[in-house]
Amino acid sequence: xxxSFVSSRYANAPGSPIRELKRFSERPGxxxxxxxxxxxxLMDAEGLQASLAQLQAEEFAKALEYGGTEGDLSLRVELALxxxxxxxxxxxEDVLVLSGSQQGIDLLARTLLxxxxxxxxxxxxxxxxxxxxRFAGATVHQIPMDQEGLDVAVLEFALATxxxxxxxxxxxxxxxxxxxxxxxxxxxxxxxxxxxxxxxIEDDPYGELxxxxxxxxxxxxxxNAVEGADEVLIYLASLSKTMAPGLRIGWMLGxxxxxxxxxxxxxxxxxxASTLTQTAAARYLKSGAFQRxxxxxxxxxxxxxxxLFGALQVQFGNRIEMPEPQGGMxxxxxxxxxxxxxxxxxxxxxxVMFVPGSAFFAEDADPAFFxxxxxxxxxxxxxxxxxxxxxxxxxxxxx
Amino acid sequence: xxxSFVSSRYANAPGSPIRELKRFSERPGxxxxxxxxxxxxLMDAEGLQASLAQLQAEEFAKALEYGGTEGDLSLRVELALxxxxxxxxxxxEDVLVLSGSQQGIDLLARTLLxxxxxxxxxxxxxxxxxxxxRFAGATVHQIPMDQEGLDVAVLEFALATxxxxxxxxxxxxxxxxxxxxxxxxxxxxxxxxxxxxxxxIEDDPYGELxxxxxxxxxxxxxxNAVEGADEVLIYLASLSKTMAPGLRIGWMLGxxxxxxxxxxxxxxxxxxASTLTQTAAARYLKSGAFQRxxxxxxxxxxxxxxxLFGALQVQFGNRIEMPEPQGGMxxxxxxxxxxxxxxxxxxxxxxVMFVPGSAFFAEDADPAFFxxxxxxxxxxxxxxxxxxxxxxxxxxxxx
Numbered sequence: 001x002x003x004s005f006v007s008s009r010y011a012n013a014p015g016s017p018i019r020e021l022k023r024f025s026e027r028p029g030x031x032x033x034x035x036x037x038x039x040x041x042l043m044d045a046e047g048l049q050a051s052l053a054q055l056q057a058e059e060f061a062k063a064l065e066y067g068g069t070e071g072d073l074s075l076r077v078e079l080a081l082x083x084x085x086x087x088x089x090x091x092x093e094d095v096l097v098l099s100g101s102q103q104g105i106d107l108l109a110r111t112l113l114x115x116x117x118x119x120x121x122x123x124x125x126x127x128x129x130x131x132x133x134r135f136a137g138a139t140v141h142q143i144p145m146d147q148e149g150l151d152v153a154v155l156e157f158a159l160a161t162x163x164x165x166x167x168x169x170x171x172x173x174x175x176x177x178x179x180x181x182x183x184x185x186x187x188x189x190x191x192x193x194x195x196x197x198x199x200x201i202e203d204d205p206y207g208e209l210x211x212x213x214x215x216x217x218x219x220x221x222x223x224n225a226v227e228g229a230d231e232v233l234i235y236l237a238s239l240s241k242t243m244a245p246g247l248r249i250g251w252m253l254g255x256x257x258x259x260x261x262x263x264x265x266x267x268x269x270x271x272x273a274s275t276l277t278q279t280a281a282a283r284y285l286k287s288g289a290f291q292r293x294x295x296x297x298x299x300x301x302x303x304x305x306x307x308l309f310g311a312l313q314v315q316f317g318n319r320i321e322m323p324e325p326q327g328g329m330x331x332x333x334x335x336x337x338x339x340x341x342x343x344x345x346x347x348x349x350x351x352v353m354f355v356p357g358s359a360f361f362a363e364d365a366d367p368a369f370f371x372x373x374x375x376x377x378x379x380x381x382x383x384x385x386x387x388x389x390x391x392x393x394x395x396x397x398x399x
Numbered sequence: 400x401x402x403s404f405v406s407s408r409y410a411n412a413p414g415s416p417i418r419e420l421k422r423f424s425e426r427p428g429x430x431x432x433x434x435x436x437x438x439x440x441l442m443d444a445e446g447l448q449a450s451l452a453q454l455q456a457e458e459f460a461k462a463l464e465y466g467g468t469e470g471d472l473s474l475r476v477e478l479a480l481x482x483x484x485x486x487x488x489x490x491x492e493d494v495l496v497l498s499g500s501q502q503g504i505d506l507l508a509r510t511l512l513x514x515x516x517x518x519x520x521x522x523x524x525x526x527x528x529x530x531x532x533r534f535a536g537a538t539v540h541q542i543p544m545d546q547e548g549l550d551v552a553v554l555e556f557a558l559a560t561x562x563x564x565x566x567x568x569x570x571x572x573x574x575x576x577x578x579x580x581x582x583x584x585x586x587x588x589x590x591x592x593x594x595x596x597x598x599x600i601e602d603d604p605y606g607e608l609x610x611x612x613x614x615x616x617x618x619x620x621x622x623n624a625v626e627g628a629d630e631v632l633i634y635l636a637s638l639s640k641t642m643a644p645g646l647r648i649g650w651m652l653g654x655x656x657x658x659x660x661x662x663x664x665x666x667x668x669x670x671x672a673s674t675l676t677q678t679a680a681a682r683y684l685k686s687g688a689f690q691r692x693x694x695x696x697x698x699x700x701x702x703x704x705x706x707l708f709g710a711l712q713v714q715f716g717n718r719i720e721m722p723e724p725q726g727g728m729x730x731x732x733x734x735x736x737x738x739x740x741x742x743x744x745x746x747x748x749x750x751v752m753f754v755p756g757s758a759f760f761a762e763d764a765d766p767a768f769f770x771x772x773x774x775x776x777x778x779x780x781x782x783x784x785x786x787x788x789x790x791x792x793x794x795x796x797x798x
Contacts, residue, residue, distance in 0.1 A: 010660040045460035061444035064643035099669035132667040244463035246674030261409040268531040270498035275645030
């Protein structure tokens with residue numbers, strides 16, 4: 001009865017398939033490559049607790065008050081500095097603080113899209129972005145990728161055909177592929193976006209997590225290099241993968257009129273990100289502890305990635321196709337002739353988990369794809385997990 | 400140019416008139432009765448800081464991780480207990496934790512309303528709720544109030560005429576009126592809501608702030624007393640007015656299908672309320688400090704309310720009409736023959752501020768109304784502020 005009050009987009013929406021895997025991940029002894037979140041053991045909890053403990057009583061009291069929707073100035077200063085290390089040329093007043101960068105996707109979807117508007121995404125892409133666009137009533141079209149990211153020729157065709165309002169991309173160590181858009185393609189994307197007047201929402205939660213060398217500058221860095229680009233480029237970033245997801249802090253850079261619309265939408269949503277967590281994050285950033293901690297994260301994730309990649313090479317040889325990871329948290333594989341969904345069922349019996357790739361496609365999913373996260377298991381767990389993956393696939397072939 | 404990317408509802412939306420008053424409130428010596436927020440000096444900052452400081456390293460680290468969209472169990476337990484003190488008969492699993500109760504209004508607007516759906520609100524009402532309904536494309540109709548709250552006869556007429564999907568009400572020490580819906584009318588509202596199948600969104604941020612005697616039980620308490628009521632009653636509450644707004648913690652009770660839709664919308668918005676602030680709030684509630692602090696709040700706000708009410712009686716006599724406040728943070732007045740907007744301009748020159756009532760109407764505002772908040776000034780400031788209000792009105796009459 002009550003369900004009829006809910007509008008159809010929400011009443012008929014499926015839950016997140018990744019979240020639905022969570023109950024299996026809680027089984028004793030399970031080795032999960034499924035979760036797309038940082039290893040809690042690698043967060044600098046001590047440093048963050050110290051940042052809060054050092055607040056004077058008066059400063060703490062201030063951190064309990066209402067704040068402006070755009071975010072607290074002390075944090076906007078620090079996030080502008082972080083942005084500028086990424087060549088983004090941001091001033092504090094250009095920064096809109098978000099309650100996680102996911103919120104930025106949702107605010108943009110709500111303020112930019114009218115039902116029926118076309119949106120382009122990568123194939124595969126981040127499922128919660130897909131959901132946000134669909135809840136806004138958009139029609140989503142997928143652009144294929146190769147090892148260097150988005151296929152720019154197809155992108156141009158889609159821009160001309162669908163006249164989309166938005167291109168959503170995770171161009172640096174993307175979720176789920178771990179792939180990075182090549183520098184020359186970044187420039188091409190900017191030029192196409194200007195030519196076709198399509199907004200580019202660049203989602204960059206993983207860019208700091210490079211293994212050997214820094215990735216190309218964000219797409220947003222071309223804002224002042226290409227005429228008109230400043231009107232179509234939007235940048236989203238997050239502290240969730242590098243500092244702590246529980247703080248719920250992300251930020252947006254972009255054209256003022258678009259940020260203003262997002263501020264209006266956020267005013268009636270959560271009003272502002274928690275003043276307390278903004279204060280903790282600003283203090284921690286200002287102390288320099290974040291910059292000291294990043295190399296530890298990069299090294300740990302590189303070790304894990306290389307361990308998993310190496311173990312899979314040994315266990316599977318050329319039975320799976322998988323590019324070598326350069327950063328981020330994810331590896332994206334394909335097991336030709338295998339249904340990843342069936343493989344997952346067998347894998348769970350063997351005490352190991354991953355996410356079948358179909359969750360990451362808007363349509364026409366190839367069932368042989370799968371995503372592995374190397375972020376949350378230590379090296380020993382990764383080796384055992386890889387062995388279980390191999391055993392579970394052997395079992396599968398025998399069925 | 401870029402503005403054209405923004406959909407028209409947001410591109411043409413005005414900013415909050417209350418927020419736009421903020422720059423005046425920052426003038427040195429200004430006595431503001433404008434802000435609708437608790438006095439920071441009355442927050443138990445020490446107790447909240449202690450709750451965080453007492454966390455063991457391991458507990459603090461846990462508070463930095465991702466959490467479930469519905470909220471952390473330890474907080475849901477405490478919020479269920481708080482709800483049950485209000486006779487709401489809630490279990491922890493019935494509680495959806497929000498990033499402030501404002502977010503609940505927005506999630507409901509987004510998941511329930513289709514463009515053109517009718518929504519009923521009180522006249523006057525909370526402006527950010529109006530905005531949330533309008534951003535969702537709803538058509539808003541106002542129901543007049545008297546000293547006992549919503550006019551139930553008009554409500555029935557409007558239910559029959561507009562067949563609205565939602566009635567939004569702040570029935571207890573409401574914003575902006577400070578008025579409370581009488582107990583017999585609460586029952587009538589429930590019966591009408593069931594008969595006309597209209598959802599009731601009951602927003603209750605102020606109910607704990609009573610002066611002398613507790614208010615009637617929330618509308619939601621009739622959930623099991625009237626057949627079918629459990630399918631149409633939704634309850635929103637907040638820790639912002641009683642604990643600390645900077646935590647951004649509120650909660651929702653309501654039909655499971657509606658909460659599920661809100662969870663889907665929240666998953667792609669901020670994912671979950673900050674784990675850190677949820678942990679702080681849960682600890683603080685569990686310690687009993689919140690219950691010990693509430694009487695201090697009630698007494699302070701009563702003193703302030705009575706001081707302001709008494710001073711205005713002395714200064715204005717029957718030149719203004721204003722009911723005696725019984726709780727909450729607000730007094731709602733009418734100065735016959737006066738434009739509150741013009742009065743405000745004069746008042747600002749005299750170093751005192753309030754909010755003209757027109758901000759709280761969806762349409763047809765009577766320009767003589769005004770809202771005063773007694774929450775953020777101490778007794779001395781209130782007396783001086785009342786004197787300045789009287790001087791500024793005298794000046795106005797001389798113009």
